[in-house]
Amino acid sequence: MPENNIDVQQLIRTLKSGLDQYLQEHDRNDPLFVGIHTGGVWIAQRLHTLFSSTHPLGALNIAFYRDDFSRIGLHPRVTPSSLPFDITGRHVILVDDVLYTGRTVRAAMNELFDYGRAASICLAVLVDRSGRELPIRADVTGTSLALNADQHIKLSGPDPLKLVVSTTA
Amino acid sequence: MRIAVSNGHLVCPGQRLDGPGNLYIADGRIVSAGARPDGFTADLEIALDGQYVCPGIVDLSVHTREPGFEHKATIASETAAAVRSGVTSMVCPPDTRPVTDTPAVVELIHQRRQRLDKTRIYPLGALTKGLDGQQLTEAAALKRAGCVGLSNVDKPIVDTEVLRRAFEYAAGFDLPVFIHPEDHYLKNQGVMHEGKISTRLGLPGIPETAETIAISRSLLLIEQTGVTAHFCRLSCARSVELIAMAKQQGLPVTADVGICYLYLTELNVDGFNSQCRLWPPLRADRDRLALLEGLMSGVIDAVCSDHQPHDEDAKAVPFSRAEPGASTLEVLAPLAFNLVATRGFKLEQVVRSLCTRPASIIGIAAGTLAEGAPADLFIFDDNRQWTVAAEQLASAGKNTPFDDWEMNGKVTHTIVGGKPAYQDN
Amino acid sequence: MTPHTIQLDQHGRLKHFLTTEGLNRQTLTSILDYAESFAGVSGRAVKKVPLLRGKTVANLFFESSTRTRTTFELAAKRLSADVLNINIATSATNKGETLQDTLHTLEAMHCDMFVVRHGNSGAAHFIAGQVAENVHVINAGDGRHAHPTQAMLDMFTIRRHKPDFESLRVAIVGDIAHSRVARSEIHALNILGVSDIRVIAPKTLIPDNIESLGVRVFHDLTEGLQDVDVIAMLRLQRERIKNAVLPSEEEYFRCFGLTGTRLRVAKPDVIVMHPGPINRGIEIDSQVADGDRSVILQQVSHGIAIRMAVMAMVMGAAPDSSGGDN
DSSP, X not given: OOOOEXXXXXXXXXXXXXXXXXXXXXXXXXXEEEEETTHHHHHHHHHHHHTTOSSOOEEEOGGGGOTTHHHHOSOSOOOOOBOOSOOTTOEEEEEEEEESSSHHHHHHHHHHHHHOOOSEEEEEEEEEESOOOSSOOOXXXXXXXXXXXXXXXEEEOSSSOEEEEEEOO | OEXXXXXXEEEETTTTEEEEEEEEEETTEEEESSSOOTTOOOSEEEEOSSOEEEEOEEESOBOOOTTXXXXXXXXXXHHHHHHHTTEEEEEEOXXXXXXXXXXXXXXXXXXXXXXXXXXXXXXXXXSBGGGXXXXXOOHHHHHHXXXXXXXXXXXXXXXXXXXXXXXXXXXXXXXXXXEOOOOHHHHTTOOEESSHXXXXXXXXXXXXXXXXXXXXXXXXXXXXXXXXXXXOOOOSHHHHHHHHXXXXXXXXXXXXXXXXXXXXXXXXXXXXXXXXXXXSOOOOHHHHHHHHHHHHHTSSOEEEXXXXXXXXXXXXXXXXXXXXXXXXXXXXXXXXXXXXXXXXXXXXXXXXXXXXXXXXXXXOSOSOOOTTSBOXXXXXXXXXXXXXXXXXXXXXXXXXXXXXXXXXXXXEEEEETTEEEEEOO | OOHHHHTBOTTSOBSSBOOSTTOOHHHHHHHHHHHHHHHGGGGSSSOOOSTTTXXXXXXXXXXXXXXXXXXXXXXXXXXXXXXXXXXXXXXGGGGTOOHHHHHHHHHHTTOOEEEEEESSTTHHHHXXXXXXXXXXXXXXXXXXXXXXXXXXXXHHHHHHHOOOGGGOEEEEESOOTTOHHHHHHHHHHHHTTOOEEEEEOOGGGXXXXXXXXXXXXXXXXXXXXXXXXXXXXXXXXXXXXXXXXXXXXXXXXXXXXXXXXXXXXSOTTOEEEOOSOOOBTTTBOHHHHTSTTBOHHHHHHHHHHHHHHHHHHHXXXXXXXXXXXX
């Protein structure tokens, strides 16, 4: 049941300025944007436009890298990953909508490495929520939310993008 | 021993019995199928409540697997299964190891059976030595030893000249030949009926002509040689037509069908069910219907179990590697009597095809409740329902295609030679 | 149980892949969709995904086939599984060990999947009925019965060129009677909605009642190829001539060999498939096999993606139903 609606556009603007600052501080130019399927790709698309990137957008589908395959099997639909560039030696901005347990990011980094050796990977997430299970943190976030384990946050999209927090009964 | 069976329903086509009655047995023979003989005192009283009392089943084909294949079954295990099934006489094909092609093997079989005092065994002798399809066996000696006929079972006699001579020779000694009609070349590598299902499953098929051509070839030689011939296990509609025509012409031929072929078809093979790998193959449903019709009209004289017990390994392989045959003794009577309720057969027709006709085909004094006849009989209760469970079969062969089938009726008593051989508790 | 019920679990998911027969359109489409995803893996620096890491796949080949075994092996390795190749034709079953003994021995070694090639129809089905609950079986060809992964890679190849199955006319040419590929293709095409399926061969190579599988029979190649979108050629075994099924290779090629001239009656954008290995000059002319309508080499590379998809699907269809994390 929706509790409140969060202003996604505002979060994206926050994320953009955070990224600007991060890239400047770390002296990284001309990064490649890679979104994690599905919500991460939507956010990456917005950032890609805001940064006027001249490179194509990358999309990762981590279905084949999940650590819960032997428990739940294959996901019903798997859109192929698409990295239409060579990431070797490049700075990559990995984008996801929600950072929760950290397992998705773990899988995404494993997959990225199977495409090549990036110079660096920066993790940018729209929402950093509590509940981490792995030693993974975001470099740039739109916002941080402290949520209980029975609360869920979900990005719907692609147009309009909406973040909804709900609670399981 | 003196036995009184009272208040039964006697069925004997020869005696035109089909109704309530009592039966009295003394010293191995039937003494009365009606009034209690004066002063008859019984050692055993079997009081019934209208259950069928019939002449013992004369089963035209039971493989006991002995001698030679005792890992599958033995004379002891299969005669024990036979008495539980109402079978008091059974014909055993000669494809033993060694092949039943000498009096010595016949004597061995008789000895093993005599020690057991159960179902009577009537061996068939081999039509050719070692079933090799080339050299004739000593038919006279085999007959003297007790063979009731000659057969080459599943081994082909490809050379038509040999077949002609074998028929002629058997005719000279008044021995009937038991023919399993199959053209060796048309069968080729086939493992099931050639048709819709074999096409779908990609299993090599056996065309119907493999059987009908072999029947036609034999019929012409029967006409020429005058041998008495019995055709074993018809499987297709066209075969029934051929036998009907031959009978009309007055040829000395008879025929039987295995009980499986009246209930199962190629459809039961679907899913690669190796328990339904039979020889000849289960055919289409219209064939099954024609076989039922042939049995009802009398073109097909007899129904038999075609009992072929196997060890587990024989069937626990991919379909085409499985050995053909099913363990069927124990379902023979229930499935045959079931034709009365489901197919409009008369009780008398069922008993005729299980007991009377087979007895006359092999020329033995059985299949009748006539006074003075040997007291071979069984009692069948058509109100006793039971479920087939492969593991619980009395036969050593647990290879049944009828696992989990509901049976309406059960053999409750079997008497062989005037002695109780089996009684259901 | 019939082959198409034993291969599904209680939720209707593929647990074994034994035949295309009896599966629904959604399942076949999923196989093609997954294969599309896996196809990308072969183009990357590291041609592997960790999906089946720690699993053991045993290739049980009772009939030797280097080509099929290699693509299964490669597919399993790209899914990060460990692969055992067991050539049973020269192994234990010759020493009196039964097929069941071999299976149980391999199960004791904790194999998770058997890829089975066997000369007897129904062998893979038999093995699926014998293995433990958590072991999966993929049929890599059994007798004349089925070769479902070959059929699916053919469907994949067709879909890449002509995605609208319903409007297609497909001709299967050659030894239908002895071909497991043909049977699996016919079922798959029917399930995917192809309404015009033709089989073309001399009478001796057409099995009894083939029409019951939903095809039309032609004995004349030119007539059968009229306006077709897809031609699936079959390999002709030499034994057919020895066994008096055909008079000679020459006559077969004259009547049923696919040549450039014959191809002209088909649609201009027709695609020509062949499961390989090709008998050039017997069932197909080199000009056609190597020509611009031929997709034979694409089929080979699609084979790996299809086999990855099938392996991942059957291995993933065992688990409890609790959802994943995010």
